[in-house]
Amino acid sequence: MNEKAEPLENLIRNWRTYCTEENFIGIGSSRKVYKVGERVIKVHLHPIGKLQSQNEMAIYNEIEAKGLAPLFAAVHFVDERISIQSYYRPILRRDNQSFEIDGDKDAIWIPDRYEDALLELDREFDCFDLKDSDNYGLNDQGKLVFIDYGMSKSLYENMWVPLAEAGVLPQIEFDICNGCGEKKELRMYGEEDQDKRCYSCGKE
Template sequence: MLNQIIQNWKPYCKEDYFVGIGSTRKVYRVLDYVIKVHLYPIGYKQSQNEFEIYNSMADKGYAPLLAQTYYVDEYISIQRYCRPLELKNNQSYEIKVDEHQQLLPHLFEEVLEILDKDYDCFDLKDSSNFGLNADGKLVLTDYGMTKSLYETEWVPLAEEGILPQIHFDFCGSCGIKKELRMYGDNDKDKRCFDCGKE
């Protein structure tokens, strides 16, 4: 099935299979896999990082805490599917050891420390970067953004209005307060993703 998805991924990238969207990649589910479509070259770099980090961490025995990245090319990456965490009040939140103890797998804090120190990973405690495994424990699904990539490429592109930044505000269409994708200071389109703004 994996080879079939790699060779013929485009038909799966439609609304019926949509899982989520970040600032640089859009995600679709196919059975036990997700297809991460690179919206910008920086998304490709994140996927390459995930592929390298997963294989290195798996060699150290930490594979269960990271969603496996099976394949990467300039257009897509294929990763193991993990059930996404629910939003709270229509927004993501910080994973806290004391508050989310029941969700934490064995060696959770150790793995985050290794990813921070050895791989320069960025934003490791945001709930949007996690999914849940079959046992209801956290698994990192988005771990390819490094601090250096964020500072040297993501921030300048976001400041130019090329990449969206997430703001928590009222949607101008549905009126619900939620995360909005805003493209620079001059972006006046305050619609949420559900109301049609990508």
């Protein structure tokens, strides 16, 4: 499906029809993501996902006023169930896992005012996990764009951690999948969870 031929209103109204296995591009502990042309639909799997999306919209609106919008994926819509955001191509993982962005090692990707954006996110919005490569995409010039920036330190500590420890939300563990035998990211629900299968092998 070509997003350019679909008005935003259609995506909002008919979002379920776009959230198909062929459009699936990623899943976290609280949101599942589908690509539709040049946009993504983030489906909220848990109320924390909705809070992250709301934070992203609030942050984007303020960042835009400060001239930093090119460094962030625009948020076009948020409600109880979904958010719609601009799509940017993912950063390839290293050894099948995400990595921390390094200003020297990854200098080719660093856009102008990147440090300003990091400072704003940390100081003004209390954002968490700012340098994980999975939180970025690349624009047409091959420069970093924040695509997942709605998790604050307070949201992480006060809501995410207790729910993860209780086995309600999954923590990500890099280990051998008992299904396909490959070393992948596994979604593990608390210390008692022994089901070591990856998403591709059926564990959500």
